[in-house]
Amino acid sequence: MNVRTGFVFFSILILILTALIHLIWEPIKWTLIFTIPLILIGFYDLTQKSQTILRNYPVLGHIRYLLEAIRPEIMQYFVETDTQGRPINRMFRSLIYQRAKDVTDTVPFGTQMDVYRSGYEWMDHSMYAIDQVQVDSSPRIRIGNKHCTQPYSASLLNVSAMSYGSLSKNAVLALNKGAKIGGFALNTGEGSISPFHLEFKGDLIWQIGTGYFGCRTNEGDFCPDSFEEKAAIDSVKMIEIKVSQGAKPGHGGILPASKNTPEIAAIRGVDPYIDVHSPPSHSVFSNPTQLIEFISLLRERSHGKPVGFKLCIGKKQEFVDICKAMLSSGITPDFITIDGGEGGTGAAPVEFSNSLGVPLRDGLAFAYDTLVGYGLKNEIKLIASGKIFTGFHIARALALGADMVNCARAMMMAIGCIQALECNANTCPVGVATQNKSLISGLDVNDKSTRVANFHRKTLKSFTELIAASGLSSPDQLRRQHINRRLGMNLIKRYDEIFPYSKENSLL
Ligand SMILES: Cc1cc2nc3c(=O)[nH]c(=O)nc-3n(C[C@H](O)[C@H](O)[C@H](O)COP(=O)(O)O)c2cc1C
Numbered sequence: 348m349n350v351r352t353g354f355v356f357f358s359i360l361i362l363i364l365t366a367l368i369h370l371i372w373e374p375i376k377w378t379l380i381f382t383i384p385l386i387l388i389g390f391y392d393l394t395q396k397s398q399t400i401l402r403n404y405p406v407l408g409h410i411r412y413l414l415e416a417i418r419p420e421i422m423q424y425f426v427e428t429d430t431q432g433r434p435i436n437r438m439f440r441s442l443i444y445q446r447a448k449d450v451t452d453t454v455p456f457g458t459q460m461d462v463y464r465s466g467y468e469w470m471d472h473s474m475y476a477i478d479q480v481q482v483d484s485s486p487r488i489r490i491g492n493k494h495c496t497q498p499y500s501a502s503l504l505n506v507s508a509m510s511y512g513s514l515s516k517n518a519v520l521a522l523n524k525g526a527k528i529g530g531f532a533l534n535t536g537e538g539s540i541s542p543f544h545l546e547f548k549g550d551l552i553w554q555i556g557t558g559y560f561g562c563r564t565n566e567g568d569f570c571p572d573s574f575e576e577k578a579a580i581d582s583v584k585m586i587e588i589k590v591s592q593g594a595k596p597g598h599g600g601i602l603p604a605s606k607n608t609p610e611i612a613a614i615r616g617v618d619p620y621i622d623v624h625s626p627p628s629h630s631v632f633s634n635p636t637q638l639i640e641f642i643s644l645l646r647e648r649s650h651g652k653p654v655g656f657k658l659c660i661g662k663k664q665e666f667v668d669i670c671k672a673m674l675s676s677g678i679t680p681d682f683i684t685i686d687g688g689e690g691g692t693g694a695a696p697v698e699f700s701n702s703l704g705v706p707l708r709d710g711l712a713f714a715y716d717t718l719v720g721y722g723l724k725n726e727i728k729l730i731a732s733g734k735i736f737t738g739f740h741i742a743r744a745l746a747l748g749a750d751m752v753n754c755a756r757a758m759m760m761a762i763g764c765i766q767a768l769e770c771n772a773n774t775c776p777v778g779v780a781t782q783n784k785s786l787i788s789g790l791d792v793n794d795k796s797t798r799v800a801n802f803h804r805k806t807l808k809s810f811t812e813l814i815a816a817s818g819l820s821s822p823d824q825l826r827r828q829h830i831n832r833r834l835g836m837n838l839i840k841r842y843d844e845i846f847p848y849s850k851e852n853s854l855l
Contacts, residue, residue: 349784349785349788350403350404350405350785351393351402351403351405351785351788351789354389354393354405354406355393358386358389358390361382361386362382362386365378365379365382385406388405388406388409389405389406390405392404392405392406392408392409393405396791396793396794397448397791397794399763399776399777399778399789399790399791400763400765400776400777400789402789402791403776403777403778403785403786403789404776411765438454438459439736439737440760440766442736442737443736443757443760443761443802444760446761446801446802446805446806446809447760447761447762447798447799447801447802448798448801449797449798449801449805452805452809462833463833463836464833465833465834465835466832466833466834467832467833468743468830468831468832468833469830469831470739470742470743470746470813470817470829470830470831471817471828471829471830471831472816472817472818473816473817473818473819474818475818476815476816476817476818477815477818477819477820478815479811479812479814479815481815481820482811482814482815482819482820482821483811483821484807484808484811485502485503485530485804485807486503486821486822487500487501487502487503488500488501488502488503488728488750488751489501490585490653490655490681490682490728491653491681492679492681492726492727493726494643494646494651494678494679494681495646495651495652495653495654495681496650496651497649497650497651497652497653498653498681499532499550499584499585499652499653501531501532501584501585501751502529502530502531502532502751502803502807503741503751503752503807503810503822504531504741504751504752504753504754504803504806504807504810505526505531505532505533505534505552505730505751505752505753505754506522506525506526506531506532506533506534506753506754506755506758506799507534507686507732507753507754507755507758508534508535508536508537508552508554508587508589508592508657508753508755509522509534509536509693509755509758509759510535510536510537510538510539511535511536511538511539511541511543511544511611511614512536512538512602512606512611512615512782513536513538513692513693513694513770513780514536514759514779514780515775515778515779515780515781515782515786515787515790516541516543516787517778517787517788517790517791517792517795518759518762518778518779518780518787518790518795519533519541519543519544520543520546520547520792520796521762521790521792521795521796521798521799522549522758522762522796522799523543523544523545523546523547523549523551523796524546524547524549524792524793524796524799525549525761525762525795525796525797525798525799525800525803526547526549526550526799526800527547527548527549527550527796528796528797528799528800529799529800529803529804530550531550531803532549532550532551532552532584532585533549533550533551533552534551534552534554534587534753535551535552535553535554536554536556537554537555537556537557537558537560537589537625538560538611538614538615539560539561539562539577539614539615539616540553540561540577540580540583540614541614542614544582545580545582547796548581548582549582550582550584551580551582551583551584552583552584552585552586552587553577553578553583553585553586553587554587554588554589554657555569555574555586555587555588555589555645556589556625557589557599557625557626557627557628557629557630558600558615558623558624558625558626560614560615560616560617561573561577561614561615561616562574562577562616563615563616563617567624567630568630568631569630569631571644571648573616574645574648574649575648575649578645578648578649578650578652579649579650583649583652584652584653585652585653585654585655585681585682586645586649586652586653586654586655587654587655587656587657587682587684588629588638588641588642588645588654588655588656588657589656589657590629590638590656590657590658591657591658591659591661591686591704592657592659592686592690592692593659593686593687593688593689593690593704593707593732593733594690594691594692594695594699594700594704595692595695595696595699595700595703596658596659596661596688596699596703596704597627597628597661597699597703598627598695598696598699599624599625599626599627600624600625601622601623601624601625602615602617602622602623602625603622604620604621604622605620606773606782607619607620607621607622607623608620608782629641634668635665635668635669635671635672636672636675636676638656638669638672639669639672639673639676639678640676640678642654642655642656642678642680643676643678653681653682654680654681655680655681655682655683655684655727655728655730656680656683656684657683657684657685657686657730658683658684658685658686659685659686659687659688659690659704659705659710660685660704660705660709660710660713660714661703661704661705663713663717666713666714666717667717667854670717670718670721670723670854671721673721673723674721674723674855679723679726679727680727681727681728682727682728682729682730682750683714683718683727683728683729683730684729684730684731684732684753685707685710685711685714685729685730685731685732685749686704686707686710686732686733687704687705687706687707687708687710687711687731687732687733687734688703688704688705688706688707688710688733689706689707689733689734690704690707690732690733690755691755691756692770693770693771693780694770694771706733707731707732707733707734707735707744708743708747708846709846711729711731711744711747711748711749712747712748712827712846714729714748715729715747715748715749716748716846716848716849717849717854719848719849719850719851719853720849720850720851720852720853720854720855721852721854721855722851722852722855724748728750728751729748729749729750730749730750730751730752730753731744731747731749731751731752731753732752732753732754732755734756735752735753735754735757736754736756736757736806737806737809738806738807738808738809738810738811738812738813739810739813740752741806741807741810742810742813742814742822742825742829742830743830743842745822745823745825746825746826746827746829746830746842747827747830747842747846750823757802757806758799758802759779759780761795761798761799761801761802762779762790762795762798762799763777763778763779763790763795763798764777764779764780765777769781774786777789777790778790810822817829826843827841827842827843827846827848828841828842828843829842830842832845
């Protein structure tokens with residue numbers, strides 16, 4: 348019995364017991380003054396669709412809102428601080444929820460951040476700001492170089508990789524439907540393409556990790572034939588090889604036998620109820636040339652769909668070596684996704700999450716400069732991910748060299764994540780990162796898909812407004828010199844001073 352059927356059962360039981368006791372002890376009827384309103388509140392909680400926590404925990408769920416009103420939780424996802432050095436956790440968290448719910452997202456009274464704190468960043472506006480209607484509020488980026496025959500016109504903002512398995516069925520459905528409504532793409536994560544990714548026909552980026560889920564042989568090796576079959580699915584617009592992710596670069600994973608249900612096993616192409624390992628690195632390639640050959644194979648077998656790879660920058664020479672392999676082979680990926688060391692995950696060792704991997708801004712600037720230095724940037728689009736959830740974050744990533752961005756955790760919040768930090772425990776109270784059927788059923792797919800589309804639209808709108816305020820008419824006019832960073836009370840540097848541009852072909 349789940350919490351909700353339990354509540355209905357419990358309510359009926361209380362009413363019957365009260366009626367029976369009333370026969371022998373009349374004063375019991377006065378307890379109904381408390382119990383009937385609580386039961387009515389509970390039934391309202393069960394039937395409303397916008398608050399998953401109340402659907403999953405009728406009546407009791409209100410305690411969370413009460414406690415939050417007294418003292419909001421401090422969440423490490425948000426890094427900006429106020430004048431007292433406290434994280435402005437509440438403002439940013441509210442911002443994501445407000446944009447997702449399509450309610451007022453302005454703040455009263457003015458600046459809340461400590462603008463004299465070392466690390467404070469801002470963008471230059473112009474005296475000649477232009478009207479935002481002159482800026483395209485949903486610009487598209489064409490991904491696909493000369494090797495690609497099915498280029499994809501992508502949104503500037505997309506949903507970053509998160510597998511079905513780490514996310515629930517309803518979470519994937521809501522993200523997929525939101526992507527369809529808003530005209531953006533959802534990355535499947537390495538857990539393969541589930542039926543829930545296909546239900547609403549939203550655009551997909553199919554990610555292939557070291558476990559080759561959905562395109563593997565019984566021995567766990569890459570299977571080109573099953574890859575070809577799935578890559579032909581119309582919703583699959585691009586293919587992404589996952590080399591590493593910022594939250595746990597170089598760390599494999601294990602799908603425990605207990606979670607490897609027949610449904611998940613069928614989606615991933617493995618036997619059910621056995622431990623399934625994702626190795627820390629790929630078996631198909633162990634040097635840059637083999638990676639390039641793999642990209643070429645995937646492009647051929649997907650009949651020309653854009654192919655790229657995702658990594659968190661680690662040893663820089665390894666990235667340089669990939670560029671050299673591109674030059675010597677003449678084969679380039681269509682895109683590279685740079686994930687910051689500050690990235691998210693469902694579960695990772697704390698050392699991997701906090702102390703491994705180059706942070707996004709450093710990794711992105713390095714990747715851009717290296718590609719420019721080798722004369723390769725024109726062929727390859729750069730995608731950035733890592734704590735990007737406001738218009739300014741998008742502007743900063745684009746100024747550094749990204750062509751577009753992905754976001755994962757903000758999208759989770761758009762579908763109701765309250766950062767209960769239980770993704771690794773199967774007890775996510777809002778049904779986002781769990782496989783518990785009772786908790787999942789509280790997440791209303793229609794309501795949350797609208798929120799995903801709202802969050803996407805309003806975040807891009809805020810980005811457009813910033814661009815217009817800077818006097819720029821298009822995102823691709825953003826440069827590093829538009830962003831400033833305070834390094835001390837009397838020391839301010841522009842991004843082009845912190846991350847000097849490399850010259851085209853300078854590394855050849
Ligand atoms: C629950 C969860 C599951 C994830 N699963 C994957 C995955 O399967 N493959 C991958 O490359 N990254 C995965 N990521 C990382 C995200 O795609 C993204 O790169 C990272 O969280 C940084 O973006 P963010 O700061 O917007 O969350 C996952 C992240 C989360 C929170």
